[in-house]
Amino acid sequence: MQQVVQEIKNLSIGFTSKKGEQISILKNISTTINKGETVGIVGESGSGKSTLALAMMGYVKHGLFTISGECIYQSNDILKMKNRELENIRGRKIAMIPQNAGQSLTPNLKIGYQIDEALRLHTNFKKEDRDVKISELLNKVRLPSPETIAKRYPHELSGGQQQRVAVAMALAGNPDLLLLDEPTTGLDVTTQAHVLELLNFIAKDTGTSMVYVSHDLGAIAQVSDRVIVMYSGEIVLDGPVRTILKNPIHPYTYGLLKSIPKLTLSGLPNSMSGSQPQPGTIKEGCSFYDRCEFAEDKCKINSPELEFVSELNTSVRCFNHKKLHKKKDEDTKSSKKVLRKLNKNEILDISSVSISYAKQKFIEQLLNKIDDTNPTVKDINIKIDKGETLALVGESGSGKSTILKSIAGLIKAKDGIIKFDKNKILSNDLKKRDANYLRAIQLIFQNPDESLNPNHTVEEIVSQPLKLYFGLSGNELKQKIIEVLKKVRLGEFYLTRYPRQLSGGEKQRVAVARAFAAKPDIILCDEVTSALDVSVQAAVLNLLQELKVDFGTTYIFVSHDLAVVKAISDRVAVLYQGRLCEIGPSESVYKFPSHPYTEVLLGAVLEPDPDIKPKLVAEDIVEEKPPEKGCSFQGRCPRLLGQICKTDVPPWQIDENGNAIRCHIKINDLKNQQISN
Amino acid sequence: MTLVIKQEKPKSTFSKIVEIISTMASRPSGLIGLIILVFHVTLAITSPLYAPHDYKAIDPSLMLQAPSSEYWFGTDSLGRDVFTRTILGGRTALTVTFFGSLIALLWGGALGIFCGLVGGKIDDVVMRIIDAFLSIPWILAMLLIVSLLGTSTIVLIPALGFFYGKGIVRVARAATHDVIAKDFIVSARARGHGNFSIIWNEILPNVRDAIMVEGAMRWSWMLLGFSSLSFLGFGVSPPTPDWGLMISNARGLMSFAYWAVLAPIFGLSSLIIGINLTADAFAKALGIDRSTKAPV
Numbered sequence A: 001m002q003q004v005v006q007e008i009k010n011l012s013i014g015f016t017s018k019k020g021e022q023i024s025i026l027k028n029i030s031t032t033i034n035k036g037e038t039v040g041i042v043g044e045s046g047s048g049k050s051t052l053a054l055a056m057m058g059y060v061k062h063g064l065f066t067i068s069g070e071c072i073y074q075s076n077d078i079l080k081m082k083n084r085e086l087e088n089i090r091g092r093k094i095a096m097i098p099q100n101a102g103q104s105l106t107p108n109l110k111i112g113y114q115i116d117e118a119l120r121l122h123t124n125f126k127k128e129d130r131d132v133k134i135s136e137l138l139n140k141v142r143l144p145s146p147e148t149i150a151k152r153y154p155h156e157l158s159g160g161q162q163q164r165v166a167v168a169m170a171l172a173g174n175p176d177l178l179l180l181d182e183p184t185t186g187l188d189v190t191t192q193a194h195v196l197e198l199l200n201f202i203a204k205d206t207g208t209s210m211v212y213v214s215h216d217l218g219a220i221a222q223v224s225d226r227v228i229v230m231y232s233g234e235i236v237l238d239g240p241v242r243t244i245l246k247n248p249i250h251p252y253t254y255g256l257l258k259s260i261p262k263l264t265l266s267g268l269p270n271s272m273s274g275s276q277p278q279p280g281t282i283k284e285g286c287s288f289y290d291r292c293e294f295a296e297d298k299c300k301i302n303s304p305e306l307e308f309v310s311e312l313n314t315s316v317r318c319f320n321h322k323k324l325h326k327k328k329d330e331d332t333k334s335s336k337k338v339l340r341k342l343n344k345n346e347i348l349d350i351s352s353v354s355i356s357y358a359k360q361k362f363i364e365q366l367l368n369k370i371d372d373t374n375p376t377v378k379d380i381n382i383k384i385d386k387g388e389t390l391a392l393v394g395e396s397g398s399g400k401s402t403i404l405k406s407i408a409g410l411i412k413a414k415d416g417i418i419k420f421d422k423n424k425i426l427s428n429d430l431k432k433r434d435a436n437y438l439r440a441i442q443l444i445f446q447n448p449d450e451s452l453n454p455n456h457t458v459e460e461i462v463s464q465p466l467k468l469y470f471g472l473s474g475n476e477l478k479q480k481i482i483e484v485l486k487k488v489r490l491g492e493f494y495l496t497r498y499p500r501q502l503s504g505g506e507k508q509r510v511a512v513a514r515a516f517a518a519k520p521d522i523i524l525c526d527e528v529t530s531a532l533d534v535s536v537q538a539a540v541l542n543l544l545q546e547l548k549v550d551f552g553t554t555y556i557f558v559s560h561d562l563a564v565v566k567a568i569s570d571r572v573a574v575l576y577q578g579r580l581c582e583i584g585p586s587e588s589v590y591k592f593p594s595h596p597y598t599e600v601l602l603g604a605v606l607e608p609d610p611d612i613k614p615k616l617v618a619e620d621i622v623e624e625k626p627p628e629k630g631c632s633f634q635g636r637c638p639r640l641l642g643q644i645c646k647t648d649v650p651p652w653q654i655d656e657n658g659n660a661i662r663c664h665i666k667i668n669d670l671k672n673q674q675i676s677n
Numbered sequence B: 001m002t003l004v005i006k007q008e009k010p011k012s013t014f015s016k017i018v019e020i021i022s023t024m025a026s027r028p029s030g031l032i033g034l035i036i037l038v039f040h041v042t043l044a045i046t047s048p049l050y051a052p053h054d055y056k057a058i059d060p061s062l063m064l065q066a067p068s069s070e071y072w073f074g075t076d077s078l079g080r081d082v083f084t085r086t087i088l089g090g091r092t093a094l095t096v097t098f099f100g101s102l103i104a105l106l107w108g109g110a111l112g113i114f115c116g117l118v119g120g121k122i123d124d125v126v127m128r129i130i131d132a133f134l135s136i137p138w139i140l141a142m143l144l145i146v147s148l149l150g151t152s153t154i155v156l157i158p159a160l161g162f163f164y165g166k167g168i169v170r171v172a173r174a175a176t177h178d179v180i181a182k183d184f185i186v187s188a189r190a191r192g193h194g195n196f197s198i199i200w201n202e203i204l205p206n207v208r209d210a211i212m213v214e215g216a217m218r219w220s221w222m223l224l225g226f227s228s229l230s231f232l233g234f235g236v237s238p239p240t241p242d243w244g245l246m247i248s249n250a251r252g253l254m255s256f257a258y259w260a261v262l263a264p265i266f267g268l269s270s271l272i273i274g275i276n277l278t279a280d281a282f283a284k285a286l287g288i289d290r291s292t293k294a295p296v
């Protein structure tokens, strides 16, 4: 019999709506967390996963209340405990690591002091013992030279290092249970892989039970022993990680796994229709009914119960789960092939573009001169054909958005020329650009909450380009808006909605509609799916692909997610510290030989499969600014050739597939080295 | 957690106003504020129709009479009816400060949005100039202006409007700063919209609420300021009835003719409280939290 750390019995948490109705956001949750076990809780935003994790430490957010049920820790219900009693448990016995560790560290206190504070609060160690313990903790989370780290302030650490400090602080009280809420979301791929590896190590080393909350099945797959899938406030699936990810017997999980782009597949993943219902809108029947491809009439009126399937050791909430027992993983891998037809017709030519954020001195401003020998983005040369999708990949800060902004004219390039449609030079000053060129290049942003004016209706939002570029008005304008909305699969009744009344996916569709309303030639997409839920991401990607087929639009698609990029792009350019490392057709970029940086990025991709582990080849350090000379990747390169990398800018080499790599290692040597390990 | 109400209908401006007012009235403090404000405004508009006595009729034989059935609030040192003068005494103050607040709203809002939008050096310089101007004690500056240009409303309205616009500049500037970093502004710029269109279509709808709430708050402060001027003899010229002036004239007689001073004090303070409560409820109805900033 396994030792139980926490048992949740029939827990429901909810709030009272303005109309006085009681609305549940967690419905009858029952599960147990065993000693030494890591449980992944996965679900999209609004599924109640964070509420559940907070309840596990006896915390119910302001405005919410416990409707029924209990969270038993050491035979006490922590939801009924007084604050005084909770103080002895929170931080000591049950610790939490929040999503944004950097923000949860106090900015003006040194790291060592903050850990000491945690130790003082959560343990009974004396001062001398605590000093030893600080080093021990920093060592445990594998921060280099603990003594120096302890003397630093949070802002002097990288995101990954801050997250490690947060882990160290959480471990201070030697907890029985560690709750992690999206601990790696927002970190770069390589950093994320390192942090997950550390968490795995700590789980084994200390025997602490962990609850890992995330929307990212890739991360969940790497750390969890058991996975709980939540949908609309209910547990729909609960079982061992391999069963859940390889033979998902709930239609939601099944569809979700199919909709995730994977490196091992080519083409776009299938998309799931619709979005998760809002709390309180489901009165009867299965909450997944609207989106379920296995739904039957009985699902509409009857709510399925959580049922234990003993041969799979899994609990599932679905009447038809048997239909999915036989569907093995080949089936979950199907994806749509993308039609690619390219005509060699150059639409954009970016040549020798450098961009600097350096502050101009007054004199330089007068002379209209930007003097910066080591600019943020340097020497970018890319030609893009009509109808092509070019992806820019790289970690945050690699200059992807900066390049898009300079194409859009929002940032002045320091050097270089951008030509549109073969020979028309685009001025680097937005105000001097011809209206027709402004129309031709449209932007779509990462987060529709930021890119749509919250005080405008959908109609007003989509009307802006139509009024500005085509001078439409009255009925003609309205008809055109309806037509454009139809193209992004939004009905006429959306016209009067405000962004806050739309789901994430719908908002992004409105942003897409606004861009397409201008009849653009080129659309610049900046992380357009990063803020969306996985189940919605595939739908937006598919929409972009269909629109491209219909209109022959060219995309420049910026993303940090290599699997998404693989699914949608024709050509990929890899950036490190504002310098191009590799550019080529996407099939060949994802094959060896690769630039050592591309290799690191590809190795760090998290697949939603517990048997595919990320390869951690390079350190996850973050560099402040690009090196003055030599190769931009010299600071982190696992294949560093020698002194030459530090002194000379590497040359471009092109392999037989047309893949250009900028490295001092001979392309064949690179290929041999990479294939041999 | 945000709850999406799917079937929300688009609202006309009128129904939005109705909704805001009914939200304001749904709290006791908001309801009381609204009632007081509506009462004062109605009184100011209609009082000349039913004022029982002539406000300027001086009758030495009736000096400092205690309240009676004929003179409800008694009479003042010149034998004038205090009740008549009290119900008429808010008219000038309300008019001057209402239009003064509008002016403060306009210039403060415009300059604040401008500073927020351009940012950088220009923003710094403009804010510094305003700070310098307004670090002069306003009452001294007002006295200077009034003694140079006279006390007519044509002078008072813009002068008060100018001095009470500073807070609005700050609020408008801060609100604009928050909005300006958002991608929808970047998006509008990238499309090629001009500055005017960006201000009108993108910024204004997002900062309007904050500016209006600040304006409403300024109104009550300005009322206090205006009454202080009258009290010092620089606001309304006699014999026009005005609370500040009435308080000033009667304050020496407090010990034996309290009615002559209590009535205008009651009028003035109830109006200030009414405006404050209304402005607070207005802010809450618009979802703006002012709890951190208390009026002076």
Ligand SMILES: Nc1ncnc2c1ncn2[C@@H]1O[C@H](COP(=O)(O)OP(=O)(O)O)[C@@H](O)[C@H]1O
Pocket: A357, A376, A394, A395, A396, A397, A398, A399, A400, A401, A402, A403
């Ligand atoms: N407005 C700015 N002022 C100064 N530096 C900036 C600014 N915006 C971005 N940077 C810097 O430029 C680099 C590239 O940023 P960005 O283009 O946003 O990268 P990415 O989109 O790839 O994450 C980063 O080092 C970032 O800190």
Ligand code: SF4
Pocket: A250, A251, A252, A286, A287, A288, A289, A292, A293, A294, A295, A296, A299, A304, A317, A318, A319, A320, A321
């Ligand atoms: S119960 Fe019915 S609607 Fe719900 S997931 Fe199963 S098949 Fe689909």
Ligand code: SF4
Pocket: A595, A596, A597, A631, A632, A633, A634, A635, A637, A638, A639, A640, A641, A642, A645, A650, A662, A663, A664, A665
């Ligand atoms: S040039 Fe040198 S440092 Fe740069 S990627 Fe190649 S081996 Fe690494």
Ligand SMILES: [Mg+2]
Pocket: A400, A401, A526, A527
């Ligand atoms: Mg970016």
